[in-house]
Amino acid sequence: MNEACTPEEHAQVKKWLDLPGSREELDQILLESWEASPDDSEDEAVDRMLDNIHREIRPSHKIRPWKPSAGLLKIAASFILLGLVSLGLFRYSQQEEPVVEETLTVYTKETRVGEKLRIRLPDQTYVVLNANSKIEFDSDYGKAKRMIKVSGEAFFDVASNEKVPFIVDSGELQTTALGTEFNVFSRDGLEKIALTEGKVKVEIEDLPAAETKFLEPGQMATLKENAGEISAASFDPLILTAWKEGRIRFKRSSLKDIVANLQTWYGVEIQVQKSINLNRKVSGEFNNESLENILEGLSFSMGFQFEINENQVSITN
Structure with missing residues (x-):
């Protein structure tokens, strides 16, 4: 045989x-x-x-x-x-070959306090990352969808692709766009989605579609932590997105908010004397100015003194 x-x-x-x-x-x-x-x-x-x-x-x-x-x-x-x-x-x-599961690679881009970063994603979408912020996306990006996670603040100029939706996960909110420009803010339980061009859908994860908002240019969706409801209002794009061009604009902003922004942008810790009214509001614009020049202008209009010692700043009467 x-x-x-x-x-x-x-x-x-x-x-x-x-x-x-x-x-x-x-x-x-x-x-x-x-x-x-x-x-x-x-x-x-x-x-x-x-x-x-x-x-x-x-x-x-x-x-x-x-x-x-x-x-x-x-x-x-x-x-x-x-x-x-x-x-x-x-x-x-x-016998069937054993199925080998592909391990996803997660890519992270982040900035420290006082830094800004401009990033081009694989699909030619541009991201401007503000100080003390982070984005994450994995190796599946651009296949069935374009998913980005944001912590901090980032501005997106999204490359148009109707077949592959662009989705930003900022915590509780998910924002879906095809080709558009919008700003995402997510810090300390507060999320804001501000649309400057195109159209986006903003929704709360794990909640009914009734909580979905469709934004038009000039509208901003806001969600406070555990609120369970999205509010929408208009905003001034020149003020809200000035940071990505290196400009700082305040329009009737409280001193409390200004101090918080300066700490993030310049990587400093600011101590304010208790006797100073943090609710006082002020307007102003600074173009690529140093921290000292900004505090000089604010102190003149608000009547306080300041001292800078490396990354420590004190504001007093």
Whole structure:
């Protein structure tokens, strides 16, 4: 069959298989050779193959008792074992390849206090990252969707692609856009989505679609922590997005808010004397000015004194 024996040996094996008790002896040889088989279905295959051999080799006339040599017994066993090995290889080849799950790579871009960063994403979307902020996206970005996570503040100039929506996750809010420009703010439980161009959909994760807002240019969606409701109002784009051009604009802003912004933009800690009214409002514009120049202008209009010692600032009466 596989040219492992001569025609004379093949005839002797068939003659021996006709003898009484030869089948049981061959079964025992096969059993010992295949004892490691763990699968019931393989045991059934062995039984079927043995039955086929028994049917194929029909009992002939009586002949003189003869016992084959050990070598011929091995040859007889090889007829069956060759078939069983082929069967095993076939079954192995039919097994499904194990599914290897692809591990996603997460990319992070972040800025420290006092820094700003301009980033171009793989789809040609531009991001301007404000100080003390971070964005994250993974290696699936641009396939079925373009998902970005934001912490801090970032401005997006989104490359248009109607087939692959652009989604910003800023905490509780998700903002979906196709091709547009908008600002995302997410700090201390407060989230703001301000649209400057195009159209976006803003929704609260895990809440009904009734909480969805569609913004037009000049509108800003605001969500306070655990509020469960999005509010929408108009805003001044020149003031809100001035930071990405290096400009600082205040329009009737409280001293409390101004101090918080200066700490983020310039990477300093500002201590304000308790006697100073933090609710006083002021308007002003500064273009790439130093912290000292900004405080000089504010102190003149609000009547306070200040001192800068490296990254520590004190404001007093």
